[in-house]
Amino acid sequence: MDRAIWRKDGLLIPLKVAGGVNIYGGNMVAINSDGFAVPADKGTDTDSLAVIGLADECVDNTDGADGDALVLVQRGAGFCLANSSAKPVEQVAVGKRCQVEDSVTVCVDGTVNRTAGTVLEVSPDGVWVFIS
Incomplete structure (x- = not known):
């Protein structure tokens, strides 16, 4: 049926x-x-x-x-977010998790221990983060 x-x-x-x-x-x-x-x-x-x-x-x-x-x-895509000036995400972080610095910025080690997503690319425009 x-x-x-x-x-x-x-x-x-x-x-x-x-x-x-x-x-x-x-x-x-x-x-x-x-x-x-x-x-x-x-x-x-x-x-x-x-x-x-x-x-x-x-x-x-x-x-x-x-x-x-x-x-x-x-969700379920890569989004371009601002890169932290204090604790920037660098090329070595591609494929790894990045943290939330504020609601539009990601960093490598946030003051708030909260994962934003997986780094896809670090570019001059920002950090491309996959959020599933």
């Missing part, structure tokens, strides 16, 4: 946004311990946030509660 097939490709996904946060378009997004989207640099080095992709749009939920807003997040 045939049945309907439900599918999500996982490349552009809607996520519920945490209350009290503003996520800017083109910024890295993480999932907090409660399962809500937050800017990737939110929290401290003891928070176990998982970077999930880049925001496709700006979503302001600063006056809302958890889940009051949705953000579209792009």
Whole structure:
């Protein structure tokens, strides 16, 4: 017997946004311990946030509660992010993980212990990072 097939490709996904946060378009997004989207640099080095992709749009939920807003997040691709000036990602890091410095910048050793993704290329324009 045939049945309907439900599918999500996982490349552009809607996520519920945490209350009290503003996520800017083109910024890295993480999932907090409660399962809500937050800017990737939110929290401290003891928070176990998982970077999930880049925001496709700006979503302001600063006056809302958890889940009051949705953000579209792009993932499963290489994204060009800014390279840290203090702790820059260098060619030797290709194929290795880089860290989040802030929500648009990656580094080799972040003050917030949070992996951004895998370095694909280091170029004059920035660091190409694969975020799965």
